[in-house]
Amino acid sequence: MNHNRQSNDGKHDDDSALSDFLASLMDYTPTIPDELVEHYLAKSGFQCPDVRLIRLVAVATQKFVAEVANDALQHCKARQAAVVKDKREKQQKDKRLILTMDDLSKSLREVGIPVTCSDVLKKNGHAFLFFVFND
Amino acid sequence: MRKSRSKRKSNIHLQQPTVNPRDFQFMITKVAVSQICKSVGFRRSRVSALETLTLVATKYLETLVKSAASFSNAASRTQSNILDLTNALHDMSLQVGFMGASTLYDHNNNCLLKSSVLESLSDFVSSTNEIPFAKPIERAKERESEEGNAVPGSFQERGGHIPEWLPRFPDVGGTNENCDKRVYGEQLWENSSSVLGCQIDGFEEKRCGSNNVGKLPKGRSRIKFRVNNGGRTRVGLNGISCNNVFGQSKDEEEAEPVAVCEKSVKSEEKQILVYKRRKKLC
Numbered sequence: 001m002n003h004n005r006q007s008n009d010g011k012h013d014d015d016s017a018l019s020d021f022l023a024s025l026m027d028y029t030p031t032i033p034d035e036l037v038e039h040y041l042a043k044s045g046f047q048c049p050d051v052r053l054i055r056l057v058a059v060a061t062q063k064f065v066a067e068v069a070n071d072a073l074q075h076c077k078a079r080q081a082a083v084v085k086d087k088r089e090k091q092q093k094d095k096r097l098i099l100t101m102d103d104l105s106k107s108l109r110e111v112g113i114p115v116t117c118s119d120v121l122k123k124n125g126h127a128f129l130f131f132v133f134n135d
Numbered sequence: 136m137r138k139s140r141s142k143r144k145s146n147i148h149l150q151q152p153t154v155n156p157r158d159f160q161f162m163i164t165k166v167a168v169s170q171i172c173k174s175v176g177f178r179r180s181r182v183s184a185l186e187t188l189t190l191v192a193t194k195y196l197e198t199l200v201k202s203a204a205s206f207s208n209a210a211s212r213t214q215s216n217i218l219d220l221t222n223a224l225h226d227m228s229l230q231v232g233f234m235g236a237s238t239l240y241d242h243n244n245n246c247l248l249k250s251s252v253l254e255s256l257s258d259f260v261s262s263t264n265e266i267p268f269a270k271p272i273e274r275a276k277e278r279e280s281e282e283g284n285a286v287p288g289s290f291q292e293r294g295g296h297i298p299e300w301l302p303r304f305p306d307v308g309g310t311n312e313n314c315d316k317r318v319y320g321e322q323l324w325e326n327s328s329s330v331l332g333c334q335i336d337g338f339e340e341k342r343c344g345s346n347n348v349g350k351l352p353k354g355r356s357r358i359k360f361r362v363n364n365g366g367r368t369r370v371g372l373n374g375i376s377c378n379n380v381f382g383q384s385k386d387e388e389e390a391e392p393v394a395v396c397e398k399s400v401k402s403e404e405k406q407i408l409v410y411k412r413r414k415k416l417c
Contacts, residue, residue, distance in 0.1 A: 015248065015324075015327075015329050015330065016329065017254075017257075018248050018253065018257075018330075019329060019330035020257075021253070021256070021257035021260070022217075022325065022330065024257070024260060024261065025260065028260050028265055029265050029267050029268075031167045031170050031171055031174075031266040031267070031268060032164070032167045032196075032268075033163075033167070033268045033272050035272065036160065036163055036164065036167070037196070039160060040160075040193065040196050040197055040200065041200050043197065044197050044200040044201045044204060045200075045201065045204045046200040046201070046203055046204045046215055047204070047213055047214045047215065048214055048215050048216070049214070050216075050325060052325065053215070053216075053217060053220055053325075056217070056220060056256070057196065057199060057200060057220070059256055059259065059260060060199065060224060060256060061192055061195055061196045061199070062171060063255075063256060063259045064192070064195050064227075065168055065171045065172075065188065065191075065192050065195075066171050066174070066175055066259075066263075068188065068191070069171060069172045069175040069177065069188070070175050070176075072177075073175055073176050073177060096178065096179060097176060097177050097178050097179070098177070098178070098179040098180060098181065099172060099177045099179070099180035099181060099184045099185065099188075100180075100181055100184055101181060101183055101184045101187065103184075104184045104187060104188060108187075108191065110231075111230060111231055112230030112231070113191060115187065117183070
């Protein structure tokens, strides 16, 4: 009986925490617009009349992209810290935080997406991708 | 040759006047992704890197949503709910790892709503600032409902995929509110009172309210139908005997035809008895 009571209380807490989160989702505007997300949902066969779940998907994608970009930023900064010689050079490079294919491929490999980009393709400005996504 | 491109997305230069739909949505996604990169801290990016990240984002979104749809289909549902989405998020995050990934399918302690992925998402929402989309978005104007003018079963009611010259669908009464409710009061978690009670005023519902269209125009009493054998006659409601295979009677008036039948039989018997006595006297 005690176990049941605890589980019920726990469920109630989780319900309230999640319901607060879903309510706060309506306040938060994700960067990816709702219409664009709805287009991708329709393309993939996701049917849901609830707006909150659409926002949840948009927020999840935004979080993923932000994590990948953050990892790439860390790689970029780590490389700059190793190369710094003078103070002037450091200031110049801080302003020029550029997202490159090298940093991006390293951070994507950590997430499970191996990306290869040979030198020949780099010259033409294209990238060759291998995607390993669970379907 | 290396190209670098600034982060200001105020001018998107379209090289061609006509854009494919696939390119169009890709360019919009590229704007959103570049905004996210800017918020993280990047000031510039290579074109190839930005396009790669955009492609990854679109693939992530599509895969997440496809797996959520397949989860709901596996449970014999067409509409996905938050539990399907949570399972799909778990699938996508297994590579990176999250708290509780090892006990995901433990029968004893498994609560999808307690998942750490959802918790981290709520932390993300509460901690990061909003980054609204760079370009103004035209909201689709809601079409004015012409309930009075629209013929039931016309284009507005059932969409353009059904030709207008086809007759209307029969009124099955499916828009009745009671059809949507379950016998034991089960409902989706996100529609429960505990969740809806936390809603803010600005919450919009996509579903439109149901009208009481399917109710019967007037009350009807209980009706029973009986199947009679071929040779047996039955006295009908008005005292008229009928030789029908299917008789129809109402519960309240069931006793009456039987009583009428008995009375007539008794009177016949009495007449017969009287007739017999007279014969003996003579």
